[in-house]
Amino acid sequence: MKRFPLYILALAATCMHACEPYEKSVAPSGTEGIQLQFSVTQTQGYDNEVTLKSNTKGVIPYWDYVFGGTNQKDAVVIMPFAGDFYIKYYGYAGAIPKCDSVKVTVSQNDPKFFASPYWQLLTNGAAGKTWVWAFDAPDNSYFGVGPGDSPTPTWWVPSMAEMTGYGVVNDEMTFNLDKGLNYQLLHGGKNTNASFTFDPVNMTLKINGSDISNGEKTTYNILKLTADELSVVQQGDGWRKFWHFKRKGFSF
Structure with missing residues (x-):
C-alpha cells in the first residue's frame, strides 16, 4: 500500500461504509463477462479509516483512493481530509480494465494525523x-x-x-x-x-x-x-x- 504524502509525504488514504451501490460507472470498458465485486467499508466512529476488499475473481485489482493508490487485494487506508470523494476500483484481466467507483463522505479532517x-x-x-x-x-x-x-x-x-x-x-x-x-x-x-x-x-x-x-x-x-x-x-x-x-x- 502506498502512503499519502502530507508532511514527509507519508499518509495513506480511503473511506466508507459497508459496500454501497456504485454511485457512478467510470470507464466501463474491459474484459467481457467480468462483473466487478468489491466492498468499501468506513470504520464506525473513525470514518477517515476505510477497509477495501476486492472480491472479483480472475482480475488484478487496483484502488485509486484520491490521495494515493494500491494494488493490494485487501487494504486499510486513511482519508485524511473531510469531504466527499470517489474511490475507484479497477479490475485488470487484459489491456483495458473494468472500473467502477463509490462515493465516500469523510466527516472531519483526520484527528490522529492532524493532532499536533x-x-x-x-x-x-x-x-x-x-x-x-x-x-x-x-x-x-x-x-x-x-x-x-x-x-x-x-x-x-x-x-x-x-x-x-x-x-x-x-x-x-x-x-x-x-x-x-x-x-x-x-x-x-x-x-x-x-x-x-x-x-x-x-x-x-x-x-x-x-x-x-x-x-x-x-x-x-x-x-x-x-x-x-x-x-x-x-x-x-x-x-x-x-x-x-x-x-x-x-x-x-
Whole structure:
C-alpha cells in the first residue's frame, strides 16, 4: 500500500461504509463477462479509516483512493481530509480494465494525523489563515541575514525602501486544509495556487509549486509558530536567512 504524502509525504488514504451501490460507472470498458465485486467499508466512529476488499475473481485489482493508490487485494487506508470523494476500483484481466467507483463522505479532517496543534496554528484548518510581513515587529526582524545560531538577522536587514523595491511588501500567504494541503501566494495583485509540505515534528516547511514571499525555493526551518507569528529561516553553514511574518490583522 502506498502512503499519502502530507508532511514527509507519508499518509495513506480511503473511506466508507459497508459496500454501497456504485454511485457512478467510470470507464466501463474491459474484459467481457467480468462483473466487478468489491466492498468499501468506513470504520464506525473513525470514518477517515476505510477497509477495501476486492472480491472479483480472475482480475488484478487496483484502488485509486484520491490521495494515493494500491494494488493490494485487501487494504486499510486513511482519508485524511473531510469531504466527499470517489474511490475507484479497477479490475485488470487484459489491456483495458473494468472500473467502477463509490462515493465516500469523510466527516472531519483526520484527528490522529492532524493532532499536533501546529497544524491549526499554521492553517486555521479548512477555514484557512493568511500571513503577511511582520514589518512592525519590535526587533526589526522582518527579513535579513545573521549567524547560524542567531534568533534574529543581526548581520543585515534591508530598509523598507529596499523591501518596497523587491515588490513584496503587499504579499499575502494563505494556508488551509480544505480537502488538501493548500497554499496561495498573493503577489503583484495575482494569486498563485500551490500546495505545501509541513513537518510539525521537525518543524520544517516547503512550498510545492510556488514559494513564500521573497523566498529561496527551499525547505525552511521554522523558528517560531504561534497564533500570531511565523518565523522561518534558510539554514546555511554558519549563517541563516530570515523571514518573519504575522497573522493578517495582527499588530505588535
